[in-house]
Amino acid sequence: MDTLTEERATLQETMSFLGAISSGIEDAVGESAGSITYVAGKDLGKRFAQQAKRTDDLEEALAVVRAVLAENQCLWQFETFQPSDRESLVRSTEEGEEILLVFRDCMIRQALFLYGHHQKGSLCNMMFGFFAGAVETIMGRKSSLEVLHAGENACLKRLLIHR
Amino acid sequence: MRMEIHEQACRGCRMCVEICPTKVLTFDEEACLAKVGKVEDCIACLSCTYLCPSGAIHQEDYPRVKNFYRDLEFCGRMEKFL
Numbered sequence: 001m002d003t004l005t006e007e008r009a010t011l012q013e014t015m016s017f018l019g020a021i022s023s024g025i026e027d028a029v030g031e032s033a034g035s036i037t038y039v040a041g042k043d044l045g046k047r048f049a050q051q052a053k054r055t056d057d058l059e060e061a062l063a064v065v066r067a068v069l070a071e072n073q074c075l076w077q078f079e080t081f082q083p084s085d086r087e088s089l090v091r092s093t094e095e096g097e098e099i100l101l102v103f104r105d106c107m108i109r110q111a112l113f114l115y116g117h118h119q120k121g122s123l124c125n126m127m128f129g130f131f132a133g134a135v136e137t138i139m140g141r142k143s144s145l146e147v148l149h150a151g152e153n154a155c156l157k158r159l160l161i162h163r
Numbered sequence: 164m165r166m167e168i169h170e171q172a173c174r175g176c177r178m179c180v181e182i183c184p185t186k187v188l189t190f191d192e193e194a195c196l197a198k199v200g201k202v203e204d205c206i207a208c209l210s211c212t213y214l215c216p217s218g219a220i221h222q223e224d225y226p227r228v229k230n231f232y233r234d235l236e237f238c239g240r241m242e243k244f245l
């Protein structure tokens with residue numbers, strides 16, 4: 001087996017294991033499983049981003065998050081999405097600044113599908129927490145990541161940086 | 164990305180229109196058929212394609228996610244946790 005195949009196989013096993021655990025947590029502790037994994041992910045995001053560059057520009061912050069993920073060997077790629085009827089990528093709302101993100105090659109989705117677990121569960125929450133923690137550390141403002149749509153080949157999310 | 168809905172296959176159930184998160188698909192009330200609208204807004208989530216009961220939706224040239232290997236050896240090791 002070449003190194004890349006081996007690495008991917010190891011990642012696959014780990015993620016499948018996490019998928020099984022998260023599904024088990026949901027059965028055992030019910031609805032609070034999502035909050036537990038969210039907080040765990042957020043702590044991890046904060047820790048990973050501790051040394052990262054600080055900025056108050058949202059697009060730059062996303063580039064920093066991308067770099068943080070890559071430095072930590074996290075295969076979790078995302079891109080920004082601007083619908084054709086929106087005038088700008090970043091939209092200012094009453095709650096804060098909002099940007100849409102598309103997640104394609106998501107190791108979590110792959111792990112969940114392998115054994116038929118549903119999306120938007122506790123493992124997804126862990127990654128939302130991770131993202132929110134990293135963005136908060138980089139921008140110094142509260143943020144939240146909401147899943148607008150969990151698809152088979154891509155997911156659409158809304159990142160909100162609170163005022 | 165290119166996208167097509169086969170008119171003869173579409174049974175007018177509207178499921179694709181309802182599931183699409185970016186409102187790419189529209190519905191022609193007169194013909195009772197789904198239509199492709201703003202294809203540039205498609206994020207290639209493939210939900211419409213998976214959901215369509217007639218297999219009427221076809222996409223081409225889109226970023227396709229590489230699935231985890233369905234390797235029996237790895238699956239076997241993980242099955243004990245499930």
Ligand code: SF4
Nearest residue numbers: 173174176177179215
């Ligand atoms: S889901 Fe398929 S059959 Fe239903 S309206 Fe859409 S294209 Fe037609």
Ligand code: SF4
Nearest residue numbers: 183205206208209211
């Ligand atoms: S692939 Fe997703 S975004 Fe594209 S038309 Fe279908 S449901 Fe809408």
